[in-house]
Amino acid sequence: MTDQPRRNIVSRLPISFSAIVGGILVGLGAANVWPVLLVRLGVVPAAAAEVAFLAAYVWWFAGAAPGPWKGLRIDLGRGHPVRRRQWAWGLVAAIAFAVTVHAAMVVLFRIIPFPAGAFHAGYDLSSIPTLQLKWVACIVSALSAGVCEEMGFRGYMQRPIEKRHGPWIAILITSLVFMLAHLNKNWSLLAMTPIVFIAALMLGTLARAGGTLLFCILGHWLMDIGLFAFWWTQIAGVFSQHPISETGFEATFFVEAGVLGLAVVIFAVAVSRLAAMQPREPADSGAGIATAGST
Numbered sequence: 130m131t132d133q134p135r136r137n138i139v140s141r142l143p144i145s146f147s148a149i150v151g152g153i154l155v156g157l158g159a160a161n162v163w164p165v166l167l168v169r170l171g172v173v174p175a176a177a178a179e180v181a182f183l184a185a186y187v188w189w190f191a192g193a194a195p196g197p198w199k200g201l202r203i204d205l206g207r208g209h210p211v212r213r214r215q216w217a218w219g220l221v222a223a224i225a226f227a228v229t230v231h232a233a234m235v236v237l238f239r240i241i242p243f244p245a246g247a248f249h250a251g252y253d254l255s256s257i258p259t260l261q262l263k264w265v266a267c268i269v270s271a272l273s274a275g276v277c278e279e280m281g282f283r284g285y286m287q288r289p290i291e292k293r294h295g296p297w298i299a300i301l302i303t304s305l306v307f308m309l310a311h312l313n314k315n316w317s318l319l320a321m322t323p324i325v326f327i328a329a330l331m332l333g334t335l336a337r338a339g340g341t342l343l344f345c346i347l348g349h350w351l352m353d354i355g356l357f358a359f360w361w362t363q364i365a366g367v368f369s370q371h372p373i374s375e376t377g378f379e380a381t382f383f384v385e386a387g388v389l390g391l392a393v394v395i396f397a398v399a400v401s402r403l404a405a406m407q408p409r410e411p412a413d414s415g416a417g418i419a420t421a422g423s424t
Contacts, residue, residue, distance in 0.1 A: 148289040149306055156281015157310065159186055163273040172262045176269045183276050190280050191342070205285045207342045215406060219339055222399035223348035225392045226331050230352050232389035233324050234360065235370070239382050241320055243368050250315040252361040263364050271353030279345045282307050282329070283336035291337065300333035316361070328352070331396065338404035 162182055166175035188194045192203030203209065211219070254263045282303050290299035307329040311317050317325065332345045339345075358365035373382055 144293040145290050145302055148286050149302070151289075152281045152284070152286025152303070152306075153310070154281075155190060155285040156277050156279075159281070160273055160277035163270060167266065172257055172266050176265055179269050179273060183273065187276060187280070190284070205288045206280060207284055207288065207336060207340060209340060211339075211341050211343055212406070215339060215341075215403060218399045218402040218406075219341075219344035220347070222335055222339070222396055222403065223344045223351065225396035225399060226328075226335065226348035227351035227355065228392040229331065229389065229396055230324065230328050231355050232385065232392055233327075234321075235368075235385050236382075236389050237320055237324065238368065239370055239373050239385060242372050243370070244316075244318060245368070247318060248316045248360050249363065252357070254362050254364065260364060263362065264358065267357035267362060267364065268354055270357050271350050274353050275346045275348075275350035278307075279332065279336070279342045279349055283332055283345050284342050287333055287336060296337045300330060300337065303333050304329035334400055335403070338400045338407065340407050344403075 159182075163175070163179045166178050166182075169175070170178060187206075189196075190202060191206035191208035192199055192201075193208060194202075254266060257263045257266055286306065287299045287303040290302055304326055308322060308326040311325050312322075332349065335348065336342055336345050355365075360368065370381075373379070376382070
């Protein structure tokens, strides 16, 4: 054994591989805390515990907490302060993102029949006694997914790949992994796969353009509230539209397609405005997760 210190084994791995592993551990590991709390504690105490956990989670992984690797945590968690002028376009982008996903699903299920059984499988809230508590469960479930998945995928996974290979390769790789991570869901049918992938591309673009995960988390949370409450648990209603093969090209379908197109345009404008506010970042061909600054 030589006197020269050995490099950390993680630093020897390709940056994309180590970023993918790190992002999955940071994101999906934390996202599994909420289901355990819900089963063990019940809705109200579990919700309080989960909100406290998420606050501590963001405090640490976004770099607000003092301690080791603070500079690295700020960078990977995109924990830089949000400037006042970013807020308006960031909020517009987040809302437009959520509308885009739901409008895309509506249009999809006007083209093919809605597979209700696949969407409802695994989302049984019958053990929760009241509608109000079911809403709490859906909202906190959505918050947990939004915070943890964005921190893991668009933060700790995408950011190191951005620095090594550039933003577009990073967004593409992260989006592919995000899509693959959702293929185990009952609702992840072949027709839904492009929507999941495009949603990931949009979130990755928003993270890069805004320089923060805040607007991604908000958009993801809004999207998932709708998914949990409407598409999966039906506490907000039931999708009862028929495919155009039965109804024909009625006016309602063109309105739904128009909403989708308008939401995409608004999102693109908002993201371009956010990107214009960001300073140019020099390419970083240096170290990844294991060798970045530690203070």
